Amino acid sequence: GAVVSQHPSWVICKSGTSVKIECRSLDFQATTMFWYRQFPKQSLMLMATSNEGSKATYEQGVEKDKFLINHASLTLSTLTVTSAHPEDSSFYICSATGQRDTEAFFGQGTRLTVV
């Protein structure tokens, strides 16, 4: 089956620093990747959709300058949280889909804690 690997699984960073999260499709070409954010005991909220080689499409209310998304290849997308603050602490999950897929495949998530 399709495997999506997300790295790191957890990260702690100091307030004001930037953190990069990677999302890789290991055995298929991901034409589209999705980035979600999940607060404790809540549902997943879509942050942005990225298509390979194009600029990401951000959902309303998501700061594109704060959450930088790059999808430079068919197997890798990155989310960079810039100048992180404690309120950015959350669980970030990516998913990826190929051109012929009817479902997206999820990574294992990244727990970000900003101190």
Add this chain to the structure above:
Amino acid sequence: AQSVTQLDSQVPVFEEAPVELRCNYSSSVSVYLFWYVQYPNQGLQLLLKYLSGSTLVKGINGFEAEFNKSQTSFHLRKPSVHISDTAEYFCAVSGRAPQGAQKLVFGQGTRLTINP
């Protein structure tokens, strides 16, 4: 636009009892429907999906769901639960597209707790 409502935030059930997790959706276009399970600090695992065809969909771990277009529902059922089924369950909907999966809209989640 689509929306999903999971009617129960928490469902406690005794081991080996049957369970139903309810999900209703709203959409102005045809949709695909999904159920995912999430264990603590992990990503989502697909239980089952409805794309077209038979309205009764069977998934992994003994789960099944029935698509009811007139009631816009997609309830998840299991005839006999195990302790290991304790987890968060999410119902989700996406639009249909000729190529590639579309973004998912999730319900609020249902916490299933299995008691011995």
